[in-house]
Amino acid sequence: xxxxxxQLTGEGGALAGVPYHLVAALxxxxxxxxxxxxxxxxxxxxxxxxxxxVWARIQSxxxxxxxxxxxxxxxLADGIKNMLKEDIIPTAAxxxxxxxxxxxxxxxFVATFAVIPFSSTLVxxxxxxxxxxxxxxxxxxxxxxxxxxxxxxxKWSLLGGIRSAAQIVSYEIPAGLSIFPxxxxxxxxxxQGIIQAQGWAPWHWFLFHSPFTFAAFFIFFVAALAEGNRTxxxxxxxxxxxxxxxxxxxxxxxxLLFFLAEWGNLYVIGAVxxxxxxxxxxxxxxxxxxxxxxxxxxxxxFLKSYFWVFIAMWVRATLPRVRVDQxxxxxxxxxxxxxxxxxVGTAIWMTVVPARVDRLVxxxxxxxGVAVLVRFFLRVRFQLRRAKLRAVDYYYSPII
Amino acid sequence: xxxDFANVLVFLLLGLGLxxxxxxxxxxxxxxxPLAPKLDTYECGEPPTGSAWINFNIRFYLVALxxxxxxxxxxxMYPVVAVFRDWLLSGRGLYALAELLLFIGVLAIGLVYVxxxxxxxWVKQLPAEQPTDLSRAA
Numbered sequence: 320x321x322x323x324x325x326q327l328t329g330e331g332g333a334l335a336g337v338p339y340h341l342v343a344a345l346x347x348x349x350x351x352x353x354x355x356x357x358x359x360x361x362x363x364x365x366x367x368x369x370x371x372x373v374w375a376r377i378q379s380x381x382x383x384x385x386x387x388x389x390x391x392x393x394x395l396a397d398g399i400k401n402m403l404k405e406d407i408i409p410t411a412a413x414x415x416x417x418x419x420x421x422x423x424x425x426x427x428f429v430a431t432f433a434v435i436p437f438s439s440t441l442v443x444x445x446x447x448x449x450x451x452x453x454x455x456x457x458x459x460x461x462x463x464x465x466x467x468x469x470x471x472x473x474k475w476s477l478l479g480g481i482r483s484a485a486q487i488v489s490y491e492i493p494a495g496l497s498i499f500p501x502x503x504x505x506x507x508x509x510x511q512g513i514i515q516a517q518g519w520a521p522w523h524w525f526l527f528h529s530p531f532t533f534a535a536f537f538i539f540f541v542a543a544l545a546e547g548n549r550t551x552x553x554x555x556x557x558x559x560x561x562x563x564x565x566x567x568x569x570x571x572x573x574x575l576l577f578f579l580a581e582w583g584n585l586y587v588i589g590a591v592x593x594x595x596x597x598x599x600x601x602x603x604x605x606x607x608x609x610x611x612x613x614x615x616x617x618x619x620x621f622l623k624s625y626f627w628v629f630i631a632m633w634v635r636a637t638l639p640r641v642r643v644d645q646x647x648x649x650x651x652x653x654x655x656x657x658x659x660x661x662x663v664g665t666a667i668w669m670t671v672v673p674a675r676v677d678r679l680v681x682x683x684x685x686x687x688g689v690a691v692l693v694r695f696f697l698r699v700r701f702q703l704r705r706a707k708l709r710a711v712d713y714y715y716s717p718i719i
Numbered sequence: 720x721x722x723d724f725a726n727v728l729v730f731l732l733l734g735l736g737l738x739x740x741x742x743x744x745x746x747x748x749x750x751x752x753p754l755a756p757k758l759d760t761y762e763c764g765e766p767p768t769g770s771a772w773i774n775f776n777i778r779f780y781l782v783a784l785x786x787x788x789x790x791x792x793x794x795x796m797y798p799v800v801a802v803f804r805d806w807l808l809s810g811r812g813l814y815a816l817a818e819l820l821l822f823i824g825v826l827a828i829g830l831v832y833v834x835x836x837x838x839x840x841w842v843k844q845l846p847a848e849q850p851t852d853l854s855r856a857a
Contacts, residue, residue: 343722347729355733402745410758411770422738429734433727443730444723451797452727473760474771481779488786495793499800506804508797567761572745576738644841647782651839655789655830659823666803666819670812 351433354443359432363583364394370582370632377636397575404571409472412568416470420463421569421576427459428580428587435590436510438600438616440609449510450498453591454491457546460580461487467577468565479564482554482643489650490545490552496658497539500532500665501525501595514599526596527684529677531664536596538658540627543588545650548581550635554643585631589624597623781838792826 368383368390375382384390408417434449436442446452461484468480502508504525505516517523525532545552556564566577593599600616641649672680760767799819806815837843 343725344729347726348733351726351729351733355737360737402741403748405750405752406742406745407753407757409760410755411760411767421742422735425738426731426734429737430727430730433730444726446723446727456731469772471760472771473767474762477771477773477775481775485779485782488790489782492786492789492793495790499796502797502800503803506801508801562761562763571749572742576741647841648839651785651830652834659827659830662800663820663823666816669804669807670816 350443354432355429359429359583360579362586363579364398365391366582366585366628367397367578368393370635373629373632374636377633401571401575406573407568407570409568411472413470413472416466417568418573420467420470421573423459423463423466424580425576427456427463428583430456430459431587434510435587436514436594436599437620438613439511440613441617442511445509445511448508450502450508450513450595453587454495454498457584457587458491460546460584464565467569471565471568473568475562475567476565479556479561479567482561483548483565486548486552486554486646487546489647490542490654493538493650493654493658494542494546496655496662497535497542498595499662500535503662503665503669504528504532510594510599514594514601517598517601519598519601519603521598521688522681522685523601524596524598527681527688529665529668529672529680529684531661531668532596533684533688534657535661535665536592538654538661539595540588540592542650542654543592544631544634545646547584547588547631549585549631551638551641552646553635553640554646585628586624588631589627590620592627593620593623599623778841778843785833785838788829789826792822796822 371393372382372384372390374380382390383393386392386396408414431453433443434446434452436445464487465480465484468476468478468483471477471480501513505513507513507516513525517525521527526536527533548556554561554564556566561567566574569577600620602615602619605615606612760771762768796819799815799822803812803815803819806812833839
């Protein structure tokens with residue numbers, strides 16, 4: 320993008336004579352707005368629709384299917400409806416904090432997209448501290464949630480807000496510690512640098528690099544789910560005990576903004592996981608055409624990261640909610656010690672294990688991963704057979 | 720590099736602008752009809768009793784304290800893990816490893832201490848108090 324700006328303002332460029340800083344600022348705004356309105360908002364919206372459809376299928380229901388083909392435009396209808404709803408701020412609430420809390424949550428979510436590398440060229444800002452930046456700005460969400468809970472002056476909101484804060488800050492520790500093995504291996508914090516250190520093939524991914532990175536991946540994903548307040552860790556919004564948690568008093572657009580950030584953050588989780596552990600946009604060498612290459616890389620990156628969004632939906636439809644003491648002991652007694660072991664183990668691994676053994680381990684780990692997947696599908700087939708589905712169940716179309 | 724950081728700043732502003740735009744547009748469209756019962760605090764339909772700005776469970780402060788310690792640890796370790804590979808390649812790997820182990824060891828002792836003191840339990844069991852013999856004390 321910097322090259323583009325230099326080209327435009329340089330000798331013979333279309334905007335020669337216009338001050339460089341003005342053009343740069345405008346270009347940033349335009350590109351950023353394109354990313355936000357063409358990618359971020361639709362992805363968050365479509366995720367909300369898809370999640371409801373996926374749960375519905377898992378729970379033998381239909382789900383939203385009226386607005387547009389297969390209910391695809393449900394998210395737009397929800398947005399418009401929420402925009403037309405009255406904005407209620409309780410008289411007992413702290414008006415200022417109550418109003419600005421959704422802003423903080425949305426800023427913490429939108430800002431992460433600045434460093435997500437969609438392809439080798441499609442990245443807004445390839446910061447040399449990219450991973451650190453993501454962990455830092457997602458921290459804004461805690462402040463927003465706590466602010467919403469406190470400012471509502473409602474007991475449900477207060478309990479939801481402080482629970483959420485305790486949960487998010489606790490799970491930030493294992494998530495942060497699980498990034499370190501990758502940073503140790505690459506020696507860089509830049510998102511592009513981490514992807515470039517991997518390859519397109521699964522045995523070049525950091526997921527299968529050593530047993531420690533394999534464990535780090537699972538710890539990171541679970542901790543990220545907990546940070547995103549997703550089931551089985553959705554205690555802050557536990558409907559059965561806290562009404563709606565920290566957003567009990569919110570209505571209309573402000574309420575929607577919290578959920579925009581929650582659904583959008585799912586994609587951010589998938590994107591970060593893909594970047595750190597799953598090779599990001601890496602594809603085999605197929606074309607030299609830069610446009611086609613960017614499209615292919617973007618497609619690979621999007622599919623990989625959206626796969627983890629789907630897994631998160633699946634988990635949410637499957638698992639019951641954990642108790643608050645289980646939540647805390649899972650984090651501090653299991654995930655933090657294992658994450659510390661991963662960190663130390665990776666450091667020792669790098670110092671001790673020679674490159675040739677490293678290679679063998681990568682291939683063995685990949686085979687083990689494939690074996691686990693095969694075992695999983697055999698298990699699913701076994702369960703399907705045992706369920707003795709009738710013919711009508713088999714022919715039940717996935718699309719209604 | 721400044722170009723990239725300026726870009727990040729633009730994204731923070733876009734986040735602000737996005738929520739501002741959605742709320743501002745809604746302001747033009749939505750009705751505003753405040754009534755006293757509507758603006759009441761929600762407590763399952765009952766009249767709310769007292770304020771919610773109360774003292775809450777001390778456990779949350781303990782979690783926050785433990786978090787601060789470990790988060791500072793993470794902040795300190797970012798530079799170390801980022802240069803570890805360079806040190807390894809330049810043949811100083813064992814020094815770096817020893818330093819890393821020392822630092823994590825000190826923190827691990829802290830974690831063990833908190834664990835042994837049972838501060839990681841959500842419901843902390845205090846030892847049962849011995850009944851004092853009042854006749855002897857007097």
